[in-house]
Amino acid sequence: MKFKRIMITGGAGFVGSSIALRLRSNWPSTRITCIDNLHRKGSTLNLVRLKKAGIDFIRADVRNRKTFDRSRFDLIIDAAAEPSVMAGVGGSDVKYVIDTNLGGTLNILEAARIWESAVLFISTSRVYPLQALRNIRLDEKETRFEISEKQSLPGISVKGISELFPTQGVRTLYGATKYASEIMASEYAEQYGIKVLLDRCGVIAGPWQMGRVDQGIIALWISAHYYGLPLSYIGYKGKQVRDLIHVDDFADLVIAQINSGFDVWDGRVYNVGGGRACSLSLLELSELAREITGRSLKIKKIATTRVGDVPLYITDARKVQQAFAWKPQKSAVSIVADTARWIADYRDILAKVFCK
Ligand SMILES: NC(=O)c1ccc[n+]([C@@H]2O[C@H](COP(=O)([O-])OP(=O)(O)OC[C@H]3O[C@@H](n4cnc5c(N)ncnc54)[C@H](O)[C@@H]3O)[C@@H](O)[C@H]2O)c1
Structure with a gap:
């Protein structure tokens, strides 16, 4: 392995x-060093796991340029963010989101330029604009929406959304800060020869996700079933669909990307996700949660959607699969089961995160 020192921002x-x-x-x-300001509720729980594995941890903020005044790292994995699609809605936290998601990445890119290190930027499917996503033609089935055969936009097929999907239009503050970061990362790759790779991920899920109502849907849904907490379907009658990728499968991809050499580390973008085969609607997720936890919740249907809501996102991940000879292994059922097992194993500790 060519990297001797790796920094992971958002490492808790x-x-x-x-x-x-x-x-x-x-x-x-x-040597692996995780940097995190512990902004996310529950992130402190990960510190024990990091310590046990001999991973260095530094409590620091990516918004502060001085965080990167230290000896060089060969690779920076940028996973620090306020990852909520609702961030900044109604004017709250606007500065925090922009300064972290964009300003933090700019600090990372500057450090990478000076250190001559590589950057893996964890981006999001939320860079795709809302209106274009809402213009995807869908078929309504009994428990979910499906992508129709006939489409008018580029980059969309029954296989999902590829890197050729349009990027013009508004997309939430979260999506915009991540998209702006992508643009700057590619620019740094071109101007300064930094090795940069951009993974545009759909929903990543699995154990140790401190799910909230605005981010981390699988952990939120399972924990609500586990602890008997209220849930609602917001818009789309519960038929909204997302593809999922287990965090372990994503970690395998990161390893394959690091092992791949630098040929494609030129600011290139890859859509990353589990695809149609590993997707669920909320109705289907509720059914799985009921089977796994043995608890059935009364989930009310709210007709009005929120600012960033879209009825469907499914990744067409063929490009990344081909480039790195990688394929996700875990099914939607095993992602949900793994998450449920984790919540059961840490029931008391996690109650402090999931139950207000
Ligand atoms: N989880 C998903 O479904 C998903 C999907 C697509 C992309 N992503 C991206 O993956 C990355 C990680 O997301 P996650 O799901 O692990 O979220 P997370 O909230 O669990 O992790 C982000 C971490 O960043 C830290 N952080 C926030 N502001 C910071 C700051 N100013 N300085 C230092 N640390 C800060 C938080 O404390 C938290 O521990 C993000 O960039 C997100 O955009 C996540």
């Missing part, structure tokens, strides 16, 4: 800590 978060642990077990002699 769900994705960052999971990647850190996987890199540690794959490359025991590589």
